Amino acid sequence: MPQKITTGVFGSATRDEPVINANADELQRVEDDVSAVQATVGKQAAELQELRVVVMALRQILVEKGASTGAELDDAIEELSRPPPPPPALGNDPYRTAAATPAPEPTVTCIVCNLAVPTSSTVITAKGTVCDSCFDR
Numbered sequence: 001m002p003q004k005i006t007t008g009v010f011g012s013a014t015r016d017e018p019v020i021n022a023n024a025d026e027l028q029r030v031e032d033d034v035s036a037v038q039a040t041v042g043k044q045a046a047e048l049q050e051l052r053v054v055v056m057a058l059r060q061i062l063v064e065k066g067a068s069t070g071a072e073l074d075d076a077i078e079e080l081s082r083p084p085p086p087p088p089a090l091g092n093d094p095y096r097t098a099a100a101t102p103a104p105e106p107t108v109t110c111i112v113c114n115l116a117v118p119t120s121s122t123v124i125t126a127k128g129t130v131c132d133s134c135f136d137r
């Protein structure tokens with residue numbers, strides 16, 4: 001337990017007493033957290049040991065009953081232990097590349113200059129859609 005200081009320990013109260021005591025409280029909280037983590041790790045180690053025994057018992061039964069050989073079980077374990085393969089590169093798949101490429105912005109024909117312009121560069125007027133350039137004139 002972190003030692004707190006109280007007025008009088010050094011004959012008189014030190015100016016740093018509040019800081020020292022706050023640090024002692026913080027240290028106590030950290031020590032409590034570490035204790036909790038240690039307890040959890042201890043429980044998990046016990047559970048892991050139990051699971052290891054169960055797996056070894058199941059393996060022994062499977063081999064004894066002739067359901068599988070030890071080598072088959074080892075192969076199956078190795079197979080399941082491998083990390084999954086990386087996702088395929090987008091490469092030449094037209095569907096994937098189409099999905100990965102953003103769709104071009106739709107265009108609108110300006111009623112003044114008759115040019116096709118992106119919809120975000122237009123203004124809708126009472127007479128129709130006008131491009132920003134024509135609108136500003």
Ligand SMILES: [Zn+2]
Nearest residue numbers: 110113131134
């Ligand atoms: Zn225009």
